[in-house]
Amino acid sequence: MSRIVACYKWVAEEADIRINADLSVDLSKAKGKISDYDRNAIEAAVQAAEALGGKAVSLTFGTQKAKASLKDVLSRGPEEGCWVNGEEADNADSSVTARALAAAIKKIEDVSLIICAEGASDTYARQIGPRIGAILNLPVITSVAKMTFVGETLQAVRKLDDCLQTVEVELPAVVAVLPEINSAPIPGLKAVMAAGKKPVTEYKSADLGVDLTPKTQVTAFKGYVMQRKNIILSGDVGENVAALVAALRKEGVL
Amino acid sequence: MSDKFDAIIIGAGPAGSACAYTLAKAGKEVALIERGDTPGSKNVTGGRFYTYALEMLDEKLCEEAALERPVTHEQFMMLGGERSITIDYHDPSFHTPESVPMSYTILRARFDEWLAQKAEENGALLACGIKVDDLLEENGKIVGIVAGEDEMYADVVVAADGVNSFMGQKAGLIKDLDAHTVGVGVKEVIELSPDVIEARFCLRSGQGAARMILGCTEGIHGGGFLYTNQESISLGCVFMPDQVAQYKKSVHEIYQNMKMHPSIYSLIEGGKTIEYGAHLVSEAGYRGIPSRLHREGFLMAGDAAGLVMNTGYSIRGIDLAMVSGIAAAKAIIRAAHPYEAGPLYMKELENTGLIPSMKKMDGFFDILETPWIYDRVPNLATGVFSDLFSVHGQVPQSIKNSVLQRIKENRLSLWQLAKLGLKGVKSL
Amino acid sequence: MSGIFIYSERLDIASELITFAREAGKPAVLLALSADAAQSAKNLGADKVYYLKGESPLAESYALAVAQLLQKQGSELFAVGATASGRDLAARTAGYLDCAMVSDVLSVSCADGQIQTERMMYGGAVLQRETLSGLSVITVPPGKFESSPPGLAEVEVVEVSSDPRVRLVETAPIVRQGTDLSKAERVVCIGLGMEKKEDMKIALELAEVLGAELGCSRGIAEERHWLPVEQYIGISGAIVKPQLYISMGISGQVQHTVGIRDARLIVAIDLNDKAPIFKAADYGIVGDMNQVVPMLTEAIKKMG
Ligand SMILES: Cc1cc2nc3c(=O)[nH]c(=O)nc-3n(C[C@H](O)[C@H](O)[C@H](O)COP(=O)(O)OP(=O)(O)OC[C@H]3O[C@@H](n4cnc5c(N)ncnc54)[C@H](O)[C@@H]3O)c2cc1C
Ligand SMILES: Cc1cc2nc3c(=O)[nH]c(=O)nc-3n(C[C@H](O)[C@H](O)[C@H](O)COP(=O)(O)OP(=O)(O)OC[C@H]3O[C@@H](n4cnc5c(N)ncnc54)[C@H](O)[C@@H]3O)c2cc1C
Ligand SMILES: Nc1ncnc2c1ncn2[C@@H]1O[C@H](COP(=O)(O)O)[C@@H](O)[C@H]1O
Numbered sequence: 001m002s003r004i005v006a007c008y009k010w011v012a013e014e015a016d017i018r019i020n021a022d023l024s025v026d027l028s029k030a031k032g033k034i035s036d037y038d039r040n041a042i043e044a045a046v047q048a049a050e051a052l053g054g055k056a057v058s059l060t061f062g063t064q065k066a067k068a069s070l071k072d073v074l075s076r077g078p079e080e081g082c083w084v085n086g087e088e089a090d091n092a093d094s095s096v097t098a099r100a101l102a103a104a105i106k107k108i109e110d111v112s113l114i115i116c117a118e119g120a121s122d123t124y125a126r127q128i129g130p131r132i133g134a135i136l137n138l139p140v141i142t143s144v145a146k147m148t149f150v151g152e153t154l155q156a157v158r159k160l161d162d163c164l165q166t167v168e169v170e171l172p173a174v175v176a177v178l179p180e181i182n183s184a185p186i187p188g189l190k191a192v193m194a195a196g197k198k199p200v201t202e203y204k205s206a207d208l209g210v211d212l213t214p215k216t217q218v219t220a221f222k223g224y225v226m227q228r229k230n231i232i233l234s235g236d237v238g239e240n241v242a243a244l245v246a247a248l249r250k251e252g253v254l
Numbered sequence: 255m256s257d258k259f260d261a262i263i264i265g266a267g268p269a270g271s272a273c274a275y276t277l278a279k280a281g282k283e284v285a286l287i288e289r290g291d292t293p294g295s296k297n298v299t300g301g302r303f304y305t306y307a308l309e310m311l312d313e314k315l316c317e318e319a320a321l322e323r324p325v326t327h328e329q330f331m332m333l334g335g336e337r338s339i340t341i342d343y344h345d346p347s348f349h350t351p352e353s354v355p356m357s358y359t360i361l362r363a364r365f366d367e368w369l370a371q372k373a374e375e376n377g378a379l380l381a382c383g384i385k386v387d388d389l390l391e392e393n394g395k396i397v398g399i400v401a402g403e404d405e406m407y408a409d410v411v412v413a414a415d416g417v418n419s420f421m422g423q424k425a426g427l428i429k430d431l432d433a434h435t436v437g438v439g440v441k442e443v444i445e446l447s448p449d450v451i452e453a454r455f456c457l458r459s460g461q462g463a464a465r466m467i468l469g470c471t472e473g474i475h476g477g478g479f480l481y482t483n484q485e486s487i488s489l490g491c492v493f494m495p496d497q498v499a500q501y502k503k504s505v506h507e508i509y510q511n512m513k514m515h516p517s518i519y520s521l522i523e524g525g526k527t528i529e530y531g532a533h534l535v536s537e538a539g540y541r542g543i544p545s546r547l548h549r550e551g552f553l554m555a556g557d558a559a560g561l562v563m564n565t566g567y568s569i570r571g572i573d574l575a576m577v578s579g580i581a582a583a584k585a586i587i588r589a590a591h592p593y594e595a596g597p598l599y600m601k602e603l604e605n606t607g608l609i610p611s612m613k614k615m616d617g618f619f620d621i622l623e624t625p626w627i628y629d630r631v632p633n634l635a636t637g638v639f640s641d642l643f644s645v646h647g648q649v650p651q652s653i654k655n656s657v658l659q660r661i662k663e664n665r666l667s668l669w670q671l672a673k674l675g676l677k678g679v680k681s682l
Numbered sequence: 683m684s685g686i687f688i689y690s691e692r693l694d695i696a697s698e699l700i701t702f703a704r705e706a707g708k709p710a711v712l713l714a715l716s717a718d719a720a721q722s723a724k725n726l727g728a729d730k731v732y733y734l735k736g737e738s739p740l741a742e743s744y745a746l747a748v749a750q751l752l753q754k755q756g757s758e759l760f761a762v763g764a765t766a767s768g769r770d771l772a773a774r775t776a777g778y779l780d781c782a783m784v785s786d787v788l789s790v791s792c793a794d795g796q797i798q799t800e801r802m803m804y805g806g807a808v809l810q811r812e813t814l815s816g817l818s819v820i821t822v823p824p825g826k827f828e829s830s831p832p833g834l835a836e837v838e839v840v841e842v843s844s845d846p847r848v849r850l851v852e853t854a855p856i857v858r859q860g861t862d863l864s865k866a867e868r869v870v871c872i873g874l875g876m877e878k879k880e881d882m883k884i885a886l887e888l889a890e891v892l893g894a895e896l897g898c899s900r901g902i903a904e905e906r907h908w909l910p911v912e913q914y915i916g917i918s919g920a921i922v923k924p925q926l927y928i929s930m931g932i933s934g935q936v937q938h939t940v941g942i943r944d945a946r947l948i949v950a951i952d953l954n955d956k957a958p959i960f961k962a963a964d965y966g967i968v969g970d971m972n973q974v975v976p977m978l979t980e981a982i983k984k985m986g
């Protein structure tokens with residue numbers, strides 16, 4: 001049975017990121033989550049598997065922390081999970097991530113389609129899908145807003161800056177989907193219960209036989225803080241509106 | 255996966271996780287269902303935990319539990335106007351190398367997640383992010399639950415869903431909440447470095463303080479608490495909501511005023527709020543326990559069963575939740591048939607001493623009903639101390655006179671105070 | 683020819699990237715992937731134009747050919763306009779070269795054979811600076827450099843094979859309906875807290891008395907389709923710099939607020955006093971927009 005691979009990244013919840021006074025960034029208190037748009041990629045894989053009569057498989061490259069993602073992702077529908085476990089994921093750049101994922105995909109049999117999201121919520125680099133395609137020498141379609149399958153042919157609608165483009169490709173292929181492609185449902189009780197029993201394959205990054213040294217060198221990683229007046233009014237609405245109008249007038253914007 | 259479990263437990267708080275842990279360890283098929291994205295993510299508590307309950311669950315658990323600081327310093331604070339009195343009771347025997355410290359401060363987001371994970375390691379199936387909406391009933395028996403589109407069956411359903419148990423209401427065992435017996439608590443976690451915490455509370459490295467605060471509620475029935483965690487302070491207070499409404503103030507406002515009290519502010523100054531939450535807490539003690547805690551196929555544990563002891567100097571709910579969760583599990587394990595579980599559970603609760611302890615402490619409810627202990631008593635005490643410590647080079651008043659005058663000033667009488675004292679002695 | 687190789691189907695960005703190459707003191711080599719593009723590229727002021735002639739009408743299908751050309755010519759950097767199709771071509775080229783790539787740079791400089799870039803991470807919460815050495819790829823959004831003065835360049839045609847596997851079926855232009863928010867002096871912005879499409883009335887009325895443009899968060903445009911996509915503000919939408927920005931029902935996630943950082947005054951209206959938008963605001967009112975906004979509109983009207 002053909003497999004549809006959904007790539008997802010376990011990222012830090014950006015709302016939990018703390019910026020210290022010296023603008024250094026503290027990620028230690030941030031909870032993990034499946035990157036927002038990857039939830040749509042996972043759902044797209046589940047739907048594609050149904051359309052193609054195949055099996056959706058989830059794939060992530062992450063540190064030990066990503067272990068917590070397995071139950072979460074499998075409750076969203078894929079039948080098997082695959083995890084490339086390596087501490088290198090913490091400072092991987094796009095080239096390392098794409099290489100690691102491509103190597104893992106080679107180990108999965110009968111892959112007919114690889115689905116990434118447009119961009120991850122931390123990097124939002126929008127590179128991994130096309131890079132995986134290049135490494136595996138597979139055709140790539142990015143900015144996908146809609147997919148339909150006729151036999152082994154995928155027809156995709158791409159949303160580009162100034163046009164909607166319809167393209168066709170014979171599988172296997174790599175696609176990067178936009179979040180608009182579907183609305184990823186919140187998993188129900190049975191799905192969550194079933195997730196714990198689905199099979200998971202774990203690869204150690206070192207066993208993939210690829211170079212895991214980043215090509216870019218990060219020289220600074222600094223938080224951004226907006227300095228604003230933060231005058232917040234609560235209580236009586238009439239008074240607040242009057243106070244606001246007075247303030248805006250004083251500021252010279254009215 | 256079969257669609258029927260030996261037990262379904264609703265809520266992965268301390269009651270639910272302890273119950274699931276015990277059942278799973280005994281080889282039962284258990285589902286533990288939690289509506290929060292992670293266990294503890296929505297839970298608000300003061301933050302003191304008595305370790306005996308963990309040892310009851312499993313002897314070695316304390317060693318690896320997600321705990322903060324052992325409580326070596328028990329403190330009591332009274333606020334009156336800008337003044338304050340703090341009593342510090344330090345007992346090294348509460349924290350000796352030979353034994354597990356009696357109590358620890360904890361942060362629920364960490365503790366609950368850890369405990370649920372332990373239950374999971376024992377084989378319980380944990381499902382987070384799922385809210386149970388209803389119970390399934392057949393022939394007068396509870397046989398399962400409904401969550402969204404899904405139904406799931408079990409021999410026994412345990413409601414460990416906390417105060418104001420929605421499941422208890424569905425099962426018809428709990429009436430609507432009475433605002434008179436339920437307090438509302440607000441709590442904040444304020445981050446500070448361990449050095450600063452230890453310096454401000456005169457603690458040695460790794461020691462912890464637990465403090466109850468009287469006189470911080472602007473006369474409303476209620477009190478404050480403060481616990482030192484490893485890298486933060488938990489500060490909050492609990493009030494009776496019906497009184498708050500009468501005073502036309504918001505709970506949030508009263509809490510903010512308490513925070514700004516000079517003696518409190520100096521403890522948290524420079525800290526950063528990393529968590530803020532509000533939650534209900536049962537205040538009624540023994541008399542707040544519903545008359546029935548079970549039906550065929552259904553048990554209630556922890557806050558859902560009203561198992562909270564509030565003595566004014568401490569709130570105990572987490573340990574009781576765990577003890578009752580374990581009791582429920584034991585009853586389910588021993589029951590040859592689901593209908594036996596209920597009565598066996600009640601027997602367990604008696605045997606563990608939980609219900610008897612609550613009965614013993616019942617008198618506190620009356621003391622805490624005394625309206626003037628929340629402002630006039632702390633004002634009186636701080637006033638007397640003010641007289642005691644003021645030196646202006648004039649002939650001082652006798653202490654007796656000062657006390658009498660302060661009593662009068664606070665619109666109290668010796669008689670009232672004596673009655674309170676008597677009530678206190680009787681209830682102890 | 684070595685130097686900085688440039689590609690963008692948008693001539694404005696291509697021209698800006700030529701300026702970047704000039705500032706870096708490097709030859710600017712422009713790539714064109716169709717006969718038309720080669721024709722216009724010729725006049726942009728580059729030092730040289732390579733026209734990669736193949737079969738596919740899709741720029742992305744030339745990634746392998748581009749990678750081979752870059753290598754053969756000893757290019758130092760491939761700078762690509764940050765459009766949907768440009769990013770795709772750039773990332774695929776980087777994949778074939780297995781080289782460093784930085785997407786959507788905030789700033790880029792080139793000195794001593796090293797490229798320094800800055801970009802946003804975590805939706806804008808963090809700024810990351812990187813150093814790239816060796817042949818690398820970057821994508822650059824519009825407006826980072828001045829356009830270069832025109833000038834004629836030699837065009838060299840290189841016959842290449844494009845990737846035939848992805849076939850174009852049809853193209854439907856998207857009619858731009860939105861306004862250019864980046865130049866608006868005042869912006870009234872609605873978010874998912876707005877319950878019904880009819881409620882947009884309160885925002886429109888406020889916008890009218892203020893003479894403001896209407897903006898929104900991503901979900902309003904991309905999921906609910908209440909406003910055109912040009913109207914949403916944030917890291918993947920418009921970046922605005924108005925004198926006054928007023929939001930209603932926007933929680934203020936960083937991906938949105940990054941788009942209003944340069945606003946002079948930020949006003950937020952939200953039900954939830956813990957909403958992060960209040961941390962980003964100069965003035966805020968905690969309350970129901972359906973109550974607050976009409977009153978605000980009236981109050982401003984009264985001022986005349
Ligand atoms: C301000 C405050 C201070 C306190 N201080 C202390 C203290 O210092 N020490 C102490 O021992 N006790 C303290 N308590 C009491 C203590 O917090 C509770 O007694 C204890 O948490 C009870 O545990 P529980 O497991 O019964 O319920 P909870 O901890 O409330 O857990 C119930 C769980 O069920 C989940 N749930 C609810 N409904 C559903 C549903 N329908 N479907 C799925 N899941 C559901 C909830 O999300 C929650 O995780 C305090 C309480 C308050 C409010
Ligand atoms: C890679 C990536 C890129 C993204 N790019 C963008 C982007 O460019 N732009 C963008 O906007 N988002 C972007 N997002 C999405 C972003 O993370 C947020 O999800 C989004 O901005 C939230 O939109 P919102 O504030 O409208 O909705 P919500 O977060 O749902 O907030 C709604 C708010 O309305 C309030 N509310 C509800 N009812 C009322 C009422 N009656 N009166 C007043 N207030 C009310 C609520 O309290 C709440 O605060 C991106 C996300 C990712 C992962
Ligand atoms: N570490 C990773 N593991 C699995 N998939 C990833 C990883 N990093 C990125 N992806 C996938 O590639 C997409 C684009 O990522 P990026 O190019 O970093 O914006 C993501 O949305 C994921 O679908």
